[in-house]
Amino acid sequence: MSRPLSAAIADRLSAQITGGELTSGDRLPSEADLADHFDCSRSTVREALKRLAARNLIRTKRGAGGGAYVNRLTFDAAVDAHVVTSTLLLSMNAVDFETAAEARFALEAACTELACANRDQTDLSALQAAHDRLAAPCDDEAFCAADVAFHRAFVDAARNPILSYQLAGAVEAMQPLMNAITYAERDRTEILALYTQLTDALSARDPNQIRHVLRELQALTIDLFHRASARRKSR
C-alpha cells in the first residue's frame, strides 16, 4: 500500500472539484455514504475530507442538512494561501535578498500603466492614509503593516483583482525580510520621501516618474539591506 488510501480518495474528490464535476455549493455525500462508496471506513474518509478542507476546497457543517459542501474560493482566501506559501518558500530556500527585491519591484512595476489609467480618488486616499501612518511615530510592527498597506494600495489602484491577488504574495512575503531592515534602520525619511514622490506621480498619472521612483526604491532597499547586514557583521 504505497499510497495511503485517504490520500487517494482526497485526490479523486479534489479532481472532481477542480475538474468542475462538483461545483461551488454542491454537497458531497455524507461520510458514511462515501465510506460505503469507496469501500473503506469512515475514519479514512474523514482524513480525506480534512485534506480537502485544509486546501479550502470544502467546508463542513454539522447537524441536520450538514455535511461537506464545495467551497467557493474567494479572492481573500486565495490571497491568504498565496501569502503563506510565498513566505514559506522564501524562508525555506535561502533566496538572496537582491533576487527577492528584484522580483518584487519588477512585479510592482507591472502595475504602473494600469494604475495610472484606472486609479481613483479612493486609491489616492488609501495611499495617503498609509503614508500618514508611516510618517507618524510608531513602533516597528505598525510601520511594517503600514508599509504593506501602502504597497497594496498602489497595486489595488490598477483595479485588476487578478493582479492584486498575484502581487499580494510578492508584497507580503517580503515583509519578514523587510522587517530585518526597518528594525535596524531607524531613519525612515528616505523611504518616506520616495513614497511621497510615488503618491504624487500616481496622482499626476505619470508612469515614467513612477517607474523612476520604483527603481530608486529598489536601489535604496538593497542599500539599506547591505548597510544593515554590514553592521550586523561588524558586531
Next chain:
Amino acid sequence: MSRPLSAAIADRLSAQITGGELTSGDRLPSEADLADHFDCSRSTVREALKRLAARNLIRTKRGAGGGAYVNRLTFDAAVDAHVVTSTLLLSMNAVDFETAAEARFALEAACTELACANRDQTDLSALQAAHDRLAAPCDDEAFCAADVAFHRAFVDAARNPILSYQLAGAVEAMQPLMNAITYAERDRTEILALYTQLTDALSARDPNQIRHVLRELQALTIDLFHRASARRKSR
C-alpha cells in the same frame, strides 16, 4: 465546540512551522505523543496532521524511524499549488476574459527588462524549441502545452526564480481560457508571427520591442476571444 479540535491543533502545529519553531527536516512527535500532549485521541491528531500534509507542510513516513517530518517547500511544489489555486480562483469567480488577459500580459511585461539583461543562449533555445513545436502541425492539446512552454521560457529568461514562481500562476491558470480560443480559432499564423517577433526582440535585447509585441499579443488575444464568443453566440 464551535471550532473543531482537529482544526485548532492543525493551526497550532502549522504556526510552529511557519513561525520557524519547527524547521525543515525536524520530526514531529509521534501521533500517540501528540494525542497525549493535546489531551485528545489519536484520530483527532491524525486529522490535524492530514490537514498539514495537504498543505505540503509535512510528509509522513511509516515504519521504524518514521513519523511526520517538516517538509522543505520546493519551488516546484509551490508552483503547483499556485497554479491550482489560480485556476480554481478563475473558474469560480466569473472573471471576465479581458481582466484576466490584462493581468497576464502586465505580469509578463514585468519580466521584460530582466529578461533582456539576463537572457542566456539556453533561454533562446528553449523559446525557439517551443516555437517550433507551435509551428509544427499538432493537435489542440499539444499546441496549448507548447504555448505555455513558450511563455514560461520567456519568463524564465529573467533568471529570477521568485519571478518565475509568481508568474507561473498567471500563465498556467489562463490555459483553460486560452484553450477556448485556440480550440475554436484554427488560424494560428497571427500568433506565431508575434511569437517570432518576441523571440527576435529578446535575442536583440530590445525591451521596447518586447513591450510592443506584448501589447499586440494582448490585443490579438482579446480580439480572438471576442471573435470566438461572437461565433459561439451566432450558433
Next chain:
DNA sequence: GCATACTCAAATGTCAGACATTTGAATGTC
C-alpha cells in the same frame, strides 16, 4: 570478518463501533 537472513519494536494506516454534539425541520400546543 563479512554478508545474509531473521527478529523485533516503533510508527503510521485502517477498521469497527460507540457516544457526544449540533442543527435544521417537522410536529405539537396555545
Next chain:
DNA sequence: GACATTCAAATGTCTGACATTTGAGTATGC
C-alpha cells in the same frame, strides 16, 4: 400565527484493535 418540543441526520470525538511498513539490531553461515 408564534412558540416550544421532539426527532433524525450529520459531523466531531474517543477507544481499542489489528495490519503494514521499515529501520535497526541480532544471529547465522561461510
